Structure formats: C-alpha cells, structure tokens
Amino acid sequence: MRVIQATRLGGPEVLALADMPDPVPGPDQTLVDVEAAGINFADIKRIEGSYGATTTPFVPGSEVIGRTADGRRVMGFATNAYASKALIGDPVDVPDDLKPGQALALLVQGLSAWHLLRTAARLSPGETVVVNAAAGGVGHLAVQLAREFGAGRVIGTASTAEKRDLVLELGADAAVDGDADGYAERVVEAGQGRPADIVLDAVGGRVFEAALDALAPFGRLVTYGSSGGEPLPAVDPGLLTQRNISVTGYWLGGSLHLPGMTTPLRELMELTAIGRLRPLAGGEYPLADARRALEDLAGRRTTGKLVLIP
Template sequence: MRAIQFARYGGPEVLEAAEVPDPVVGPGQVLIDVEAAGVNFADIRQIAGDYEQPGGLPYIPGGEVIGRTPDGRRVMGFTANGYASKAVLDAGDLVSVPDRLGPGEALALLVQGLTAWHLLRSSARLRPGESVVVNAGAGGVGSLAVQLAREFGAGRVIATASTRDKRSLAVELGADTAVDGAADGYTERIIEANEDRPVDVVLDAVGGAVFEAALSALAGFGRLVTYGSSSGEPTPAVDPGRLMAANLGVSGFWLRPVLTERGAAGLEMDELLGLVASGRVRPLAGAEYPLSEAGRALADLAGRRTVGKVVLKV
C-alpha cells in the first residue's frame, strides 16, 4: 500500500512516501480502504519525537481516518497509522458516516468535535447563561466549540483569532464577538468584549502568556480549561493562593484517556452527528492535500495558515 512515513525525528520535512505491506488485521479489527486521513497537531509532535513510536522507526503517523469497509460501509475512526491507503480500525468503535458529509466535515467530529464537546460538558461544566471565551475560535476545535457553546446555552460567546478574516468567521459561526488573541492586552480585550465584566469560562490551547492573561480575565468561580500549548511558550506555574482568592478553577483535558475508556462511538458522537444532521452545527472543513503532500499540510497547520479541519486525500 501507499504510505507516508518518517525514519528520523524532525519537522514535516522528514516525511517521505513509501510502498509498504498492508497492515495485519487482528481479532476484533477491520481493514478499510482509506478515503482521507485527518491532520492534527499531535502528528507534528509525534514526528518530532515527543511521542514514543510503538515498534520504532520507520513509522507511519496519523491517528484518524475515514474510508470504506470490505462490505462497502463508509466509516471513520481512530487508528495507529493513518497516513496510508489502508488502515486497521477496531470493529466495535467504528462510526458510521453518511455520504452527504465530506471527509473534512466528518473527520472534524472525531478529535476536534469530541474535544470541543468534552471541554464544555465534562471539564468546564458549562451552565446556562455563562460567558465563554474560545481561544483560536476559527480553528478545528475552536470553530466547533463556538457553535457548541451556543447550543449548550452559553449567554455570551467570545472568540479570539489572529486575523480579521478568522475573527469574522468565528462570528459567522455563532460567536457574539471576536477579538485579537495576542497575549499583549488580552485580558483587557476579553473583559471589554464581555460588556466590561470578567468571564466565566475560557477554553485555551495556546498556553504561555495567553494562559496567564486568560486566568486574569476570569470572574469569581470562573474556570480555565487548558488542552494544549500551540504557542510553544512555557506556561507559568499557577499559584494556588491566587486560585483560592477568587475561587478560580484550572483544569486540563486530553482526549486520549477518554477514548481509551469509552471509545469514539458513544452518546457524545451521537449528539454531534445529530446536531450536524439538523443543521445546527457546521463542521468546518479546511484544506484538502494529496497524501503525497503530507509535509506541506503539517507545515501549513503548524504555521497557522489553515482554517478548519485539514485532511489528506488518498
């Protein structure tokens, strides 16, 4: 089969095309013909060597795919080696995908959609009427979190984004307003955007100085949920006394333990697919790259030159 792999750690430039044997299907698994593979920040970290590669190098990255089973069903799910023309998925965790959904729209609901759902429901425990800030509100997770916050009863949704076009997109998706997400002046912009009041919830995957500024924008009993550090900056330590003084909460979220415990094909995915089917939530499909251009796709993702869900078409 065709695949993209890396034999040494580094940036997107270490990826190379290869012909490799088809993967071996184990008990309770199914081999699918891949239509498209999702591209995520986790892939960048994996290629850089931040994650241990089971079986060593060379290694085929990619954690999510959409495609067809041998009997013709269109499904999506998580896999270990997704940047390839064939992939193995657990048969009990397949998510059926209607043909009307494009590959980017469908794959947006896996890592990004489930993450956005859990950030609001499980970690922030959003209550009706609360104000929510979604950092990087035009990105894969952010674009869905903006829409889900509205669906889950937020009183005011504020998005941050780095460009005017991205801020306009966040408002189009349902944010009440959108502001520049740069760390300098962040706290003041967020409070002003919330009609001169501190906010109840901030969802942050930027980290560094933005994390610190977001913490300063919280109201009493406010919650900051961190789920990444795309800035690459070290995030300052949080003083417990500072949290106690204003009854603040800081929590972290990572999807992988949730998937290990529950899988992808559960009530959360059912709700997401239902919202999409009803037209209440619109997964944001981003750029599609040929499988052979996986390195360019990752470079564009790392450089924040993409909007929505990026996929590799096989």
C-alpha cells in the same frame, strides 16, 4: 500500500512517502480503503517526540474515513493513519453527502470540544465562554457547541480579521485578537464588562497567563495544548485560592479508554444532520504533501479540518 513515514524525530521535514505491506485485521478491527486521513496538531507533537518515546520510522495519524470491503463508508480511530489502507476499531457509518473533512472534524475535534465544555469546564447555562484559536479545528466547533449548550455569551479569539469574521459567522457574540498583550482587557470589553466564566485554551504560554487574568470568580481555564510554541507556565496555587479560580486540563487521547467517552459522537452527528452544527472542512492535501499540510497547520495558516487524500 502507500504511507507517509516519520523517518526520524523532528519537524514536518522528516516526513517521507514510502511503500509498506497492507495491514492484516486482528480481532475487532476493520480494514478500510482510506478516503481521507485526518490531520491533528497532536501529529506534529508525536513527530517531534513530545508525546513520549517513539521508535522511528513510524506512520503518523490517528483517524480515517474510508470504505470497507463490502462498501460501507465509515470512520474511526486508527493507528498508522497516514496511509492508503488502515485498520480501525468500532467503525461509525458516515452519510455519503458529508465531506470527509466535515466527518473527521467530529471525531477528534468534535469530541474534544464536547468534553472541554461538558466534562472539563462543566458549562452552566448563561455563562460567558471564551474560545481561544476559535477558527481552528477544535475552536470552531467549541464556539458552536457553547451556543448550543446554553452559554450566555460566546467570545472567540483569532489572529486575523478574516478568521474573526468566520468566528462571528459561526455564532460567536464577539471576536477579538488573541494576542497576549491586552488580552484580558479585550475579553472583558467583549463580555460587556463581565470577565469570563470559562476559557478554553490550546495556545499556552503568555496567552495562558493572560487568560487567567480574564477569569471571573469561580471561573475555569481549561488547557488542552500549547500550539503557540511557548511552554505552559507554572501556576501558583495561592493565586487560584485568592481569586477563587481553577485550572484544569483535558486530552481526548488520554480519556478514550474510559466508558462513554465516544458516546457524544452520536449527538454531534445528529446536530450536523439537522444543520445546527457546521463542521468546517479545511484544506485537502494529497498524501505526498503531508509535510506541507503540517507546516501550514503549525504556521496557523489554516481553518477547519485538514485531511490527507491518498
């Protein structure tokens, strides 16, 4: 089978096309011919070595959609996903009319958005929710789910006017520039003078600090990444106490072993089927163009779910 390997730790330039033997299914594993492999920001972090020690070479990726030997179209979590064949556990059937990018958007990004709002932020009806990087993979679904879950006002941040227009199209009440300078003032203005009850942030750095300033009393900032390239700053517990605010973190990969964490996928599929949730299929790249795909993702030049097509 054809695969993409990280030949060493580093940026997308370390990726190379290679041949490997077909994988052999073990207990509770299903072999699929890969229709598409999902691309996630976590793949960039793993290739960099930011997610702990990794022996090279290795095949990145964690999710695929494909066909089983008996013709079922399924998706699921996989290791070594950047490949023409992959092994998955607990396969989920996918309708033929759903684009691969739309389906895979629900797996990592959709589950992440669901848990960010429900499990980590504990959204209550009527609260003001701010979604940073709202045109991205998790962000565009979080905007829609916040509305679905009863948020009183949904505000998205994005770096360009085109992306902000998309955020409004997806149902946000307002869309503002996500730059750290003037962030809190723009958020409060977009909230009609009301600070945010919840901010979902995967940008980090100065944007994270600015988001703290935008929180209302008892507001919650949920951090789930640092795609801006700046490290997450230290948080003074005294500041949290004085302002009655909190910071919590969420990572889907670190929670999947817990009971029930994938159960919301059924709800996400149902909402998509009835048209109340619109997962955006982003760019489709040939498997051999994995380097370009990750460069585009890292450069924040994309919207929606990116996939590799073997």
